[in-house]
Amino acid sequence: MDIIINYIDSMFTGIPVTNETSRLREDITANMTDKYDELVKEGKSGNEAIGTVISEFGSIDEVLSEMGITRGAVPVVITEAPEKKYLSHIRTVSLLAAAGTGILILGIALMFVLQYHTYEKVVSLFTIFAGIVFIFLSLFIRVGFRQKYTEISEKAVTVLKSKYEAGRSLTLKMVFPFICIFAVLFALFSGVRNFDMFSFIFMISVSLNLAVTAFVYTEKRTLAGMIGVTVPHLKAADILRELTLPYFMCVLMSVTTGYNQFEIVVIAVVVYVIMHLCVGLFDTIRENAK
Amino acid sequence: MISSDIIRGYTDTMILFIVSCGDSYGYEISKQIKDISDDNYVMKETTLYSALTRLEKNGFITSYSGMHDGRKRTYYRITDEGSRYYKEKCEEWELTKKVIDNFIEV
Numbered sequence: 001m002d003i004i005i006n007y008i009d010s011m012f013t014g015i016p017v018t019n020e021t022s023r024l025r026e027d028i029t030a031n032m033t034d035k036y037d038e039l040v041k042e043g044k045s046g047n048e049a050i051g052t053v054i055s056e057f058g059s060i061d062e063v064l065s066e067m068g069i070t071r072g073a074v075p076v077v078i079t080e081a082p083e084k085k086y087l088s089h090i091r092t093v094s095l096l097a098a099a100g101t102g103i104l105i106l107g108i109a110l111m112f113v114l115q116y117h118t119y120e121k122v123v124s125l126f127t128i129f130a131g132i133v134f135i136f137l138s139l140f141i142r143v144g145f146r147q148k149y150t151e152i153s154e155k156a157v158t159v160l161k162s163k164y165e166a167g168r169s170l171t172l173k174m175v176f177p178f179i180c181i182f183a184v185l186f187a188l189f190s191g192v193r194n195f196d197m198f199s200f201i202f203m204i205s206v207s208l209n210l211a212v213t214a215f216v217y218t219e220k221r222t223l224a225g226m227i228g229v230t231v232p233h234l235k236a237a238d239i240l241r242e243l244t245l246p247y248f249m250c251v252l253m254s255v256t257t258g259y260n261q262f263e264i265v266v267i268a269v270v271v272y273v274i275m276h277l278c279v280g281l282f283d284t285i286r287e288n289a290k
Numbered sequence: 291m292i293s294s295d296i297i298r299g300y301t302d303t304m305i306l307f308i309v310s311c312g313d314s315y316g317y318e319i320s321k322q323i324k325d326i327s328d329d330n331y332v333m334k335e336t337t338l339y340s341a342l343t344r345l346e347k348n349g350f351i352t353s354y355s356g357m358h359d360g361r362k363r364t365y366y367r368i369t370d371e372g373s374r375y376y377k378e379k380c381e382e383w384e385l386t387k388k389v390i391d392n393f394i395e396v
Contacts, residue, residue, distance in 0.1 A: 023364060024339055024343075026362065026364075027315075027316050027339070027364050028316075028335050028336075030316065030317065030361050030362070031316040031317040031320065031338075031359075032365060033318075033333060034304065034317040034334065034361075035317060056332055056334055056335060057334060057335045057336065058334025058335050058337050059336055060336055062336045062337060062340045062342065063336045063340045065340075065341075066339075066340035066343045067343055069392070106369075140386045183343075188311030251370055
């Protein structure tokens with residue numbers, strides 16, 4: 001039954017809600033439900049009945065043109081509370097992600113500047129602080145996302161995501177790429193002053209990481225849309241991000257601290273494992289609390 | 291199964307025939323169409339509703355809310371104008387049949 005309701009929902013996505021279309025939707029839902037019930041009563045399996053009902057739906061554009069309604073460019077009104085909550089949640093997540101990455105990159109850029117002026121101790125502290133902020137932010141984001149995903153169905157999430165994207169202003173869409181570009185420029189200009197092998201490797205890795213995170217957080221709309229690639233939300237993209245993080249930490253620490261490469265690899269692995277343990281622990285605690 | 295392209299010009303006639311036998315609602319109309327055509331034609335949901343919308347706009351049918359089996363339904367009733375239009379369509383079909391038959395060789 002839910003499949004039929006979901007199907008009708010998806011057919012009516014982007015169609016303005018008026019008395020006429022609400023009635024149409026109500027009537028079509030009632031008809032399809034009746035048809036389904038009767039097919040099941042005749043002895044068809046649930047799946048067969050759903051197949052028949054959906055194949056006899058037709059094309060919504062046929063009715064719309066009769067009603068003189070055009071689809072698209074319609075202001076989306078969201079009224080239900082959990083939906084609203086979800087929308088404000090993804091807004092927060094996006095901003096946090098942008099801010100977190102921004103803080104990190106700015107910290108690193110600052111490191112170059114301050115290193116030039118030989119404030120090395122302050123420098124190391126600040127970059128490590130930025131790194132910790134970043135780790136906590138990504139932890140917070142991951143946990144938050146999982147929590148919300150359980151509240152509403154995946155189907156609804158997809159619809160909401162597109163609604164969110166549709167309602168998101170261009171300025172907001174630009175916040176993250178802007179921070180990234182600004183930070184890269186900052187890092188580049190400050191890094192060039194005391195150019196050596198480390199800062200070179202570091203800048204490459206920063207750019208790489210930036211590209212990946214930008215790709216992930218803009219959620220395949222802005223950047224990915226530009227180059228025509230799509231990544232399933234929080235799957236392949238998640239893995240990429242997680243792979244770049246320890247690598248990123250390695251390079252970061254080799255530049256900022258006196259540790260040798262071997263020690264740094266060990267530290268990075270430890271950081272990575274702790275991060276995942278924390279996420280896993282949090283998940284387990286929440287699961288048990290339910 | 292007949293393709294909906296061929297029958298398009300006569301979906302309105304079919305619906306008018308059914309509501310002329312008594313007020314009816316969406317599912318009942320499509321079920322009767324299916325039964326009367328001996329399962330040779332199934333009207334799609336959206337075809338049915340675009341026809342109903344068109345007929346109501348032209349004043350051939352009127353609609354009102356009713357309940358059936360505990361569900362809210364929109365019932366349709368034929369108007370006098372609708373009956374007149376139905377008769378016209380029947381005559382038109384007789385003529386069409388006559389004309390087309392001249393070109394058919396079985």
